[in-house]
Amino acid sequence: MTRSETKGFKGAKGSGLRNAPDPGCESLAREFKAVFFDLDGTLVDIHGPLYIAARNALRDIGHQDELTPEQYREALNRDDVWLGVPESRRPEYVQLAFAYFMTEIDKTERLEVLPHVAETLAELKRRRYATAVVTSRPGEPRRLIEKLAMVGLAAYLDHVVTQPISSMKELLDKTELLRQTAMRASVLPRACLYVGDEPRDIMAAQQAGFGGTVAVATGAASYSYLQKHPQHRPDYVMQSMGELIDLLEAMRSGAQ
Numbered sequence: 513m514t515r516s517e518t519k520g521f522k523g524a525k526g527s528g529l530r531n532a533p534d535p536g537c538e539s540l541a542r543e544f545k546a547v548f549f550d551l552d553g554t555l556v557d558i559h560g561p562l563y564i565a566a567r568n569a570l571r572d573i574g575h576q577d578e579l580t581p582e583q584y585r586e587a588l589n590r591d592d593v594w595l596g597v598p599e600s601r602r603p604e605y606v607q608l609a610f611a612y613f614m615t616e617i618d619k620t621e622r623l624e625v626l627p628h629v630a631e632t633l634a635e636l637k638r639r640r641y642a643t644a645v646v647t648s649r650p651g652e653p654r655r656l657i658e659k660l661a662m663v664g665l666a667a668y669l670d671h672v673v674t675q676p677i678s679s680m681k682e683l684l685d686k687t688e689l690l691r692q693t694a695m696r697a698s699v700l701p702r703a704c705l706y707v708g709d710e711p712r713d714i715m716a717a718q719q720a721g722f723g724g725t726v727a728v729a730t731g732a733a734s735y736s737y738l739q740k741h742p743q744h745r746p747d748y749v750m751q752s753m754g755e756l757i758d759l760l761e762a763m764r765s766g767a768q
Contacts, residue, residue, distance in 0.1 A: 541766030542724060546642035546699040547756075548690065551649065551656075552617060553709035553731020555633075555665065555753075557624040561616035562732055566595055569608035573601055591737045617649065623663050626730050628754030633668035635757055642697040644671035646689050646706075651676075671696055686713070690720035707756065709733060711744040718744070724763065728753060 552558040567579040575597055587595050597605045636643055649656060653672045660666040673693050675686070694701045705724040706717035709731030717725045727746040729735035730753070739749045748759055 542763045543703075544641070544705045544723060544760065544763075545703040546644070546694065546697050547636055547705045547707065547760075548644040548646050548693060549706075550686075550708035550710070550713045551645050551647035554707060554713075554728055555626060555629050555645065556663075557626055558613075558617070558731060560624075561613055561620065564616050565609045565612035568612045569605050570595065570597070572608050573597070573605055575601065575605075588732060588734060591734055593732065593737075614650070618651075621659070623659050623665075625663050625665065626753060628752050630664060630668075632753045632756050633665060637668050642699055643669050644673060644693050644697065645669055646671075646673045646686055646693050648675050648686060650674060686716040687719040690716055690722065694720070694722075705760075707753075709738075711738070711741045714741075714746045715744040726750060726756070726759065728756075 549555055552561075563579075563581055563584045566584060570576060570579050575595075579595065584595070587593075594602060594605075633643065645656075645660070647656070651674055653674045656674055657666055657672050660669065660672065666672070671693055673689055675689065690704075690706060691701065694704050697704075701721035702723040704717075704722045705726060706713065706720075706722050707726045707728060708714060708717070709728055710733055711727075714725045714727060725746040726748045727733075727738040728750045729738055735749055735751060738746065750756065750759065
């Protein structure tokens, strides 16, 4: 990748590279052959389905009055991901919320693509990166590929990988899926970068031996929550997907 290759791409206006605290060895130049992505909250918007899932789960456990969209947004801004649910009720809340969320995204016919996603994926393919979506959504990938094709993203993705397991624990851990996708792409894990919107995305990529992790604050987790997570801290945090090409260039040159 040469400097001249960056001239045809314009990232998000005013975007900049934002390091996570204590990122490790970012001073070393790193060049990746593959960039894989989470789906929900990373490439497509999930705030509507997440709100509905949280509202219904809270209602089922009898936790509080009807959750309003305003209360939901305010809680996320405070990094209150549990929405005030006491620790003793959290396992029940997680199972209910996850079930409602999966129902909502399954019945959504047209995906809402997040800003800068389509042009970023197109630029990655122009630069000949291997690309993939690796998601916790269960079921056969064919239906998801159809949805991605409807919004013009499927053509930029070499692989679309869904979670075939139905247990909660395995649904929430994409470690093995990431390893398998690297093998399918014929790329060593250390030459792969994973981009997600949750700490569990970062955890899975690190456990899979990926060479780099990037979090983007377009899902349920805030920028500060991703940046300061005590266990699963990414190499970098972005405000939007429009920063990714510049970030790859900076990592390649060791200038990050």
